[in-house]
Amino acid sequence: MSHHPKGKLRTDLNPSRLLTFKIDDRDVSAREDESILEVARQNGIAIPTLCHLDGLSERGACRLCIVEVRGVAKLLPSCVTFPRQDMEVITNSERVVNYRKKILELLFTERNHVCSVCVSNGHCELQNLSVELGVTHVRYNYLYPEHAVDASHSRFSVDHNRCVLCLRCVRVCDEIEGAHTWDIMGRGITSKVITDLNQPWGTAETCTGCGKCVQVCPTGALSEKGKSVAEMIKRRQFLPYLQMMRGRQEESWQK
Amino acid sequence: MTLNIEDLHQIAKIEQDTQQGFQHRINVCVAAGCLSCGSGVVKDALAREVGKRGLDNWCQVKGVGCLGLCTAGPLIALEVGGRFYQGVKVADVADIVEALGASPVDRLLYPDDSAFFQRQLRIVTENCGRIDPERIEEYIAESGYEGLYLALTQMTRQEVLGQVTESGLRGRGGAGFPTGLKWTTVAKTVDSTKFVICNADEGDPGAFMDRSVLESDPHRVIEGMAVAGYATGASQGFIYVRAEYPLAVKRVRMALSQAERMGILGNNIFNTNFSFNIKVRLGAGAFVCGEETALIASIEGRMGRPRPRPPFPAEYGLWEHPTLINNVETFANIPPIIRHGGKWFAGIGTEKSKGTKVFALAGKIVNTGLIEVPMGMPLREIVYEIGGGIPEGKRFKAVQTGGPSGGCIPQQFLDMPVDYDSLMQVGSIMGSGGMIVMDESSCMVDVAKFFMEFCMSESCGKCAPCRVGTRQIYDILCKITAGGATTEDLATLEDLCDLVKHTSLCGLGQSAPNPVLTTLNYFRDEYLAHIHDKKCLAGACKTAKEVS
Amino acid sequence: MKEESATPERKSASAKQPPEDHRLRMVNRTMQLYRNQSHALIETLHAVQESFGYLEEGVLKHVAGTLRVPLSRVYAVATFYHSFTLKPPGEHTCVICMGTACYIGGSGAILGDIKEKVGIGSGETTPDGKVSLLVARCLGSCGLAPAGVFDGEVAGKLSPDNVIDKIGRWR
Numbered sequence: 001m002s003h004h005p006k007g008k009l010r011t012d013l014n015p016s017r018l019l020t021f022k023i024d025d026r027d028v029s030a031r032e033d034e035s036i037l038e039v040a041r042q043n044g045i046a047i048p049t050l051c052h053l054d055g056l057s058e059r060g061a062c063r064l065c066i067v068e069v070r071g072v073a074k075l076l077p078s079c080v081t082f083p084r085q086d087m088e089v090i091t092n093s094e095r096v097v098n099y100r101k102k103i104l105e106l107l108f109t110e111r112n113h114v115c116s117v118c119v120s121n122g123h124c125e126l127q128n129l130s131v132e133l134g135v136t137h138v139r140y141n142y143l144y145p146e147h148a149v150d151a152s153h154s155r156f157s158v159d160h161n162r163c164v165l166c167l168r169c170v171r172v173c174d175e176i177e178g179a180h181t182w183d184i185m186g187r188g189i190t191s192k193v194i195t196d197l198n199q200p201w202g203t204a205e206t207c208t209g210c211g212k213c214v215q216v217c218p219t220g221a222l223s224e225k226g227k228s229v230a231e232m233i234k235r236r237q238f239l240p241y242l243q244m245m246r247g248r249q250e251e252s253w254q255k
Numbered sequence: 256m257t258l259n260i261e262d263l264h265q266i267a268k269i270e271q272d273t274q275q276g277f278q279h280r281i282n283v284c285v286a287a288g289c290l291s292c293g294s295g296v297v298k299d300a301l302a303r304e305v306g307k308r309g310l311d312n313w314c315q316v317k318g319v320g321c322l323g324l325c326t327a328g329p330l331i332a333l334e335v336g337g338r339f340y341q342g343v344k345v346a347d348v349a350d351i352v353e354a355l356g357a358s359p360v361d362r363l364l365y366p367d368d369s370a371f372f373q374r375q376l377r378i379v380t381e382n383c384g385r386i387d388p389e390r391i392e393e394y395i396a397e398s399g400y401e402g403l404y405l406a407l408t409q410m411t412r413q414e415v416l417g418q419v420t421e422s423g424l425r426g427r428g429g430a431g432f433p434t435g436l437k438w439t440t441v442a443k444t445v446d447s448t449k450f451v452i453c454n455a456d457e458g459d460p461g462a463f464m465d466r467s468v469l470e471s472d473p474h475r476v477i478e479g480m481a482v483a484g485y486a487t488g489a490s491q492g493f494i495y496v497r498a499e500y501p502l503a504v505k506r507v508r509m510a511l512s513q514a515e516r517m518g519i520l521g522n523n524i525f526n527t528n529f530s531f532n533i534k535v536r537l538g539a540g541a542f543v544c545g546e547e548t549a550l551i552a553s554i555e556g557r558m559g560r561p562r563p564r565p566p567f568p569a570e571y572g573l574w575e576h577p578t579l580i581n582n583v584e585t586f587a588n589i590p591p592i593i594r595h596g597g598k599w600f601a602g603i604g605t606e607k608s609k610g611t612k613v614f615a616l617a618g619k620i621v622n623t624g625l626i627e628v629p630m631g632m633p634l635r636e637i638v639y640e641i642g643g644g645i646p647e648g649k650r651f652k653a654v655q656t657g658g659p660s661g662g663c664i665p666q667q668f669l670d671m672p673v674d675y676d677s678l679m680q681v682g683s684i685m686g687s688g689g690m691i692v693m694d695e696s697s698c699m700v701d702v703a704k705f706f707m708e709f710c711m712s713e714s715c716g717k718c719a720p721c722r723v724g725t726r727q728i729y730d731i732l733c734k735i736t737a738g739g740a741t742t743e744d745l746a747t748l749e750d751l752c753d754l755v756k757h758t759s760l761c762g763l764g765q766s767a768p769n770p771v772l773t774t775l776n777y778f779r780d781e782y783l784a785h786i787h788d789k790k791c792l793a794g795a796c797k798t799a800k801e802v803s
Numbered sequence: 804m805k806e807e808s809a810t811p812e813r814k815s816a817s818a819k820q821p822p823e824d825h826r827l828r829m830v831n832r833t834m835q836l837y838r839n840q841s842h843a844l845i846e847t848l849h850a851v852q853e854s855f856g857y858l859e860e861g862v863l864k865h866v867a868g869t870l871r872v873p874l875s876r877v878y879a880v881a882t883f884y885h886s887f888t889l890k891p892p893g894e895h896t897c898v899i900c901m902g903t904a905c906y907i908g909g910s911g912a913i914l915g916d917i918k919e920k921v922g923i924g925s926g927e928t929t930p931d932g933k934v935s936l937l938v939a940r941c942l943g944s945c946g947l948a949p950a951g952v953f954d955g956e957v958a959g960k961l962s963p964d965n966v967i968d969k970i971g972r973w974r
């Protein structure tokens with residue numbers, strides 16, 4: 001459905017070939033081009049994810065979806081790993097569960113997530129993940145970076161303090177809207193999402209004001225102005241639909 | 256113009272005759288190290304002096320690549336007599352020319368350090384410091400491009416792959432992946448477009464092997480790449496060089512245009528139906544671009560962020576086509592392997608690590624510079640015999656190999672053979688060949704902090720564990736060196752290292768904790784001294800106690 | 804764009820164009836060399852950096868338009884790679900190597916001294932615009948550690964004192 005990894009990127013995977021394998025000791029069947037994550041979800045097995053979003057290309061970046069595969073030393077991100085016949089996947093070993101918690105804690109230390117005053121309080125994916133994974137305290141030091149809020153756009157605003165750098169905004173704006181207003185500047189811990197030439201969003205000429213980025217943002221980083229906390233629920237039903245309808249063939253900018 | 260073997264031999268013969276026509280040859284190192292202390296003007300002055308005395312037909316002055324003893328520059332080698340002059344100034348030029356054929360100029364003589372040269376085995380660097388890297392004829396005179404000729408005219412692709420596999424050559428870029436296997440994989444893919452990329456990004460800060468090879472003998476790498484193109488079925492190559500190496504870039508470009516002009520690159524090379532071209536692409540200051548998928552992204556004009564593998568570049572690489580990526584030194588080993596056969600190469604080195612390895616020796620060591628030794632040489636021999644030991648009578652503490660992805664090897668392993676597997680066993684890696692020696696005045700926590708700062712600022716920021724984890728680890732190391740850390744911080748440090756190592760997306764994050772882990776393992780007392788006694792055993796850190 | 808490449812270079816250069824145009828011509832030539840394909844972005848930014856000394860915003864827009872690369876992507880690439888700078892450099896530049904060999908050799912202390920006595924850190928320029936400080940990761944002159952580059956000239960075996968002295972002579 002999404003073009004990475006199922007478009008041209010994995011021409012070696014044949015959608016008409018079927019296979020069976022095991023997830024958490026359950027026998028499951030899959031098409032060769034379905035990721036472990038997809039198959040798990042079809043079978044009601046939950047794997048936490050953050051950078052993945054149905055309808056967008058995969059990045060394999062947040063590492064929350066890591067799973068163990070029997071006989072493989074490395075932990076594998078289930079959103080970009082494909083099953084093999086008779087593979088045995090373990091999604092909930094103590095080892096991966098602990099690693100996921102720690103990664104989530106790191107994300108909380110990276111920016112200033114003060115949920116009590118956030119527009120997304122109550123329907124934030126980061127918050128939900130911490131409940132799901134049972135993160136009750138953060139063992140690492142908070143980095144307290146200084147980030148501003150950009151409210152220059154007439155309808156939306158961006159608060160970098162809440163950004164987790166999942167780059168869903170970058171991908172939806174490029175792959176679905178076709179505007180490519182967003183991208184990511186810098187590198188490492190100093191990375192930041194930007195609009196056009198790192199200018200106020202309101203002055204970005206390329207933005208069509210479609211609001212897709214706001215809808216896909218997992219946290220309160222991107223929000224609609226004038227909406228109360230209760231109204232700030234993100235709507236994404238459009239995504240897989242648009243993806244399918246547009247069936248973009250050309251290469252994605254965001255690999 | 257298409258060459259055949261007679262043409263090659265003819266060029267070689269003319270060149271050899273010209274060389275032999277001279278009674279004396281003065282080789283001036285014009286690689287970056289010596290050039291930065293003024294060897295360029297020395298070379299010109301020498302040529303002028305020789306000309307002035309009308310000795311042009313008697314003595315040749317030529318610029319050559321790195322002679323290996325880079326601290327002593329500007330360095331000059333006299334081919335007759337085999338002596339070296341160090342720290343040569345323009346003012347010395349008259350004396351040098353005067354002394355030709357008589358007794359050497361004593362005040363300039365490099366102390367006759369036979370161990371430095373005799374313990375080395377030069378395959379990759381066989382021409383370094385001997386030929387003028389800016390003239391293709393000199394390379395051809397040293398059997399250059401004969402390997403390519405052999406491969407194209409007398410061997411099938413399969414036979415070339417067979418020789419490379421038989422040689423046991425492993426990738427010199429760090430991980431030591433079997434080169435024959437990689438080539439065979441690319442050769443087996445079905446695609447009419449394939450690419451060969453030479454990784455000359457050399458990001459390890461403190462390593463300069465690849466730079467030296469490109470500056471001193473660029474044709475060797477080009478020949479290796481062309482052979483790879485033939486064996487894998489690729490017709491386009493790229494050399495990705497870091498922009499910080501302007502001289503290497505210049506020499507490679509020069510070498511490429513010479514090879515093109517002779518028809519050694521281009522269409523129907525040596526009258527066969529094999530065509531191959533090479534382009535240069537510049538890096539732009541990002542260590543992570545040494546990682547193969549990031550490197551590909553960078554050639555495609557994007558940010559160098561790695562992507563999850565599989566698919567591997569061998570199947571799905573540059574512009575979605577099968578792509579072979581090898582290191583500079585890996586390619587530089589190919590021409591002799593083709594000329595002498597895989598079996599010859601496999602006879603050098605150890606059971607699992609064949610051939611030689613070039614190292615850049617630096618840090619607290621007498622002979623800083625470039626060396627090449629057979630795999631398996633004991634570390635002690637490298638440090639004390641070739642390297643000449645530790646200066647100023649200080650005590651040896653550790654050797655760091657593998658740069659930011661490697662580790663610190665303590666005294667107790669000095670007798671360990673240097674090969675891929677032994678290094679791995681002690682927690683380090685071969686890496687690309689940087690070897691930094693540290694003495695008692697280096698604080699190992701500070702060294703770990705240095706490398707973590709490097710990884711933090713070179714992290715591409717794509718995956719969460721590496722992006723945030725390296726910063727957290729760095730913060731704790733700062734706290735320790737400042738004397739403000741507790742035992743809990745040490746536990747958190749170890750926990751974070753484990754997390755980053757096992758959950759990061761690419762090799763940068765996965766190996767970033769290595770310098771911390773090895774120093775924690777072998778020099779834990781230094782960590783504890785900072786934490787409990789607020790004291791730096793090496794006296795390098797200003798801890799809280801000492802500041803107050 | 805294509806018209807421009809058809810006109811002979813030398814003629815326009817001798818017509819005493821303002822220097823700005825001449826610099827842009829170098830950039831355009833690079834892009835034409837790659838037939839304005841988007842993968843020429845990094846090579847083009849090298850050309851901009853070389854001819855302008857930094858990446859000027861107007862030029863970035865021009866490059867984005869010509870190569871048909873989104874603006875935010877151009878900015879992203881420009882800030883991802885450390886070889887590129889977005890601010891004009893000072894009159895003189897001093898690069899200090901912070902590679903392993905130089906660090907072990909004491910380049911950290913040199914940076915500390917520059918910060919203390921000249922008041923600039925890596926990537927900064929003195930308020931009078933005279934001196935910029937940059938940090939490099941290995942210049943390949945590890946044998947001469949600690950090494951640095953002063954206005955394009957590599958110098959080895961540096962000490963805090965002789966670096967401060969060299970910088971002092973520029974001001």
Ligand SMILES: Cc1cc2nc3c(=O)[nH]c(=O)nc-3n(C[C@H](O)[C@H](O)[C@H](O)COP(=O)(O)O)c2cc1C
Nearest residue numbers: 426427428454457458545546547581582585762763
């Ligand atoms: C962060 C990182 C940096 C790397 N830097 C280099 C480099 O500077 N030069 C290099 O040859 N290989 C480097 N590598 C290894 C390459 O990814 C690749 O394995 C290598 O070029 C393959 O060539 P080989 O098989 O000849 O060793 C790096 C890998 C990682 C993960």
Ligand code: SF4
Nearest residue numbers: 173207208210211213
């Ligand atoms: S509102 Fe639409 S066009 Fe504007 S940045 Fe968001 S996704 Fe892109």
Ligand code: SF4
Nearest residue numbers: 163164166167169217
């Ligand atoms: S703004 Fe939102 S969607 Fe964009 S990277 Fe940040 S958290 Fe993700």
Ligand code: SF4
Nearest residue numbers: 715717718721761764
């Ligand atoms: S491990 Fe580090 S360098 Fe590699 S992809 Fe993740 S953030 Fe980037």
Ligand code: FES
Nearest residue numbers: 060061062063079
């Ligand atoms: S969801 Fe798989 S890595 Fe983010």
Ligand code: FES
Nearest residue numbers: 284288289322325
């Ligand atoms: S640079 Fe001259 S000897 Fe190495």
Ligand code: FES
Nearest residue numbers: 900902905942944
């Ligand atoms: S570490 Fe400074 S020149 Fe190599």
